[in-house]
Amino acid sequence: MKDNAMPILRNGIRVMRGISRDLYEFINGKPLMTPPFVGGTLEAEDARRAQIWLRRREQWYDPDPVVEFEEKFADWNGSKHARAFMGGRVALSAIIHALGLGDGDEVLLPGYTCIVVPNAFHYANVDITYADIELETFGPSVDAFAQKISDRTSAILIHHLYGLVCRDYEGLLQLADENDLYVIEDCTHATGATFRGKKVGNYGDAAFYSSEHSKCLSTVQGGIATTDDDSIAARLGAYARSADYPRPRRLERLLYTLLLDYYEESHPQRWWVKYAYQLLYGNKRLKSTTDAEKKSVRPDFYGQRMPAPLASIGVDQLTKLPKYNKIRRESAAKWDRWSHNHGYETPYVLEDSQPSWLRYPLLVEPERKKDTSWAVEKLGVEIGDWFRTHLHPVERSVKGCPNADHAVSCCINLPTILK
Ligand SMILES: *Cc1c(COP(=O)(O)O)cnc(C)c1O
Numbered sequence: 001m002k003d004n005a006m007p008i009l010r011n012g013i014r015v016m017r018g019i020s021r022d023l024y025e026f027i028n029g030k031p032l033m034t035p036p037f038v039g040g041t042l043e044a045e046d047a048r049r050a051q052i053w054l055r056r057r058e059q060w061y062d063p064d065p066v067v068e069f070e071e072k073f074a075d076w077n078g079s080k081h082a083r084a085f086m087g088g089r090v091a092l093s094a095i096i097h098a099l100g101l102g103d104g105d106e107v108l109l110p111g112y113t114c115i116v117v118p119n120a121f122h123y124a125n126v127d128i129t130y131a132d133i134e135l136e137t138f139g140p141s142v143d144a145f146a147q148k149i150s151d152r153t154s155a156i157l158i159h160h161l162y163g164l165v166c167r168d169y170e171g172l173l174q175l176a177d178e179n180d181l182y183v184i185e186d187c188t189h190a191t192g193a194t195f196r197g198k199k200v201g202n203y204g205d206a207a208f209y210s211s212e213h214s215k216c217l218s219t220v221q222g223g224i225a226t227t228d229d230d231s232i233a234a235r236l237g238a239y240a241r242s243a244d245y246p247r248p249r250r251l252e253r254l255l256y257t258l259l260l261d262y263y264e265e266s267h268p269q270r271w272w273v274k275y276a277y278q279l280l281y282g283n284k285r286l287k288s289t290t291d292a293e294k295k296s297v298r299p300d301f302y303g304q305r306m307p308a309p310l311a312s313i314g315v316d317q318l319t320k321l322p323k324y325n326k327i328r329r330e331s332a333a334k335w336d337r338w339s340h341n342h343g344y345e346t347p348y349v350l351e352d353s354q355p356s357w358l359r360y361p362l363l364v365e366p367e368r369k370k371d372t373s374w375a376v377e378k379l380g381v382e383i384g385d386w387f388r389t390h391l392h393p394v395e396r397s398v399k400g401c402p403n404a405d406h407a408v409s410c411c412i413n414l415p416t417i418l419k
Pocket of ligand 1: 086087088089090113114116117159186188189209210211212221222223288
């Protein structure tokens with residue numbers, strides 16, 4: 001009882017502050033509920049699984065649910081092999097290891113990415129060179145990448161941001177092929193996006209996906225590495241086998257964070273239910289990226305593999321992906337009409353591709369990115385403040401990438417799950 005009294009008191013103070021802020025905003029015209037920003041794909045079944053797993057500690061490190069998730073993901077994605085880790089960033093680290101990249105190697109990265117991507121290369125002592133993006137899908141520009149290739153370049157990273165299949169996909173694959181470079185695909189926004197009928201991530205040497213709570217599916221934190229190459233897969237497997245699972249205290253907090261996401265962002269009555277849940281468990285929330293990580297320091301718990309409870313939720317989330325990706329496509333069509341009516345260029349959809357539409361990106365006036373409160377008022381949604389800098393979310397800029405500069409000041413993103 002004594003153990004519980006302090007957190008509840010502290011949670012209580014936080015909840016009171018939350019209620020007064022919500023009330024104040026409501027009085028000033030903000031809707032009681034805006035569409036979910038994280039965890040939008042979580043449903044009652046996922047919350048139920050989290051509750052059950054919280055009572056089933058003796059099975060937290062069973063391998064079977066993890067193998068099931070990996071096999072089902074590989075199958076769903078059309079990949080030969082998949083391995084689940086505690087983050088897309090960790091899956092990327094596993095891929096870097098599996099490709100044997102390290103001292104003396106150099107990778108070309110788009111100068112518009114998440115800090116955790118260069119971090120993974122930095123932790124492996126791989127040198128990083130940034131090249132510019134294009135402004136149609138915010139993917140790597142093939143011309144900019146071609147110019148930056150040197151004798152030391154070993155790999156390029158292709159991403160499909162916001163779920164749009166990148167404009168120069170074929171050109172980049174060809175460029176890598178001609179220069180004998182590995183292709184790593186960052187599909188953290190693009191789980192389920194296709195090109196020529198095949199899922200993205202199956203065109204390069206290896207790819208990573210994310211089940212972090214702001215991505216296409218949620219296990220709160222998590223990521224999957226895929227490949228069709230048996231020897232790369234064997235090395236991914238060795239990396240996974242030598243990795244730890246999150247320790248019980250951390251895993252418990254991850255499960256509570258998932259429940260908090262569900263009750264705060266996805267539950268049909270969340271405008272009030274969230275307060276009850278926050279009061280009981282609000283102190284358990286974990287952040288996806290620690291402050292140290294933002295400074296490129298490798299956290300102690302980095303490099304872990306996914307444990308059974310999260311894999312079991314992943315299995316359930318995977319069955320819902322087609323449904324949510326369909327909802328996202330319908331919302332994108334709605335935003336297309338809105339953009340059209342308001343004089344904004346709609347996002348570019350590469351021929352023969354189907355985006356996953358994690359978010360709907362738009363280039364708008366810089367004032368509309370600086371202060372996004374207009375969107376709640378006009379559209380009833382909160383706008384993603386992703387990529388206010390070149391290396392989201394840290395204040396670090398990348399030189400020599402004028403298109404990325406433009407996207408940093410003008411690219412906003414709208415939600416595509418509008419419940
Ligand atoms: C989220 C994200 C990652 C990392 O995925 P995690 O699962 O959070 O580690 C990598 N690249 C991009 C572009 C992302 O948005």
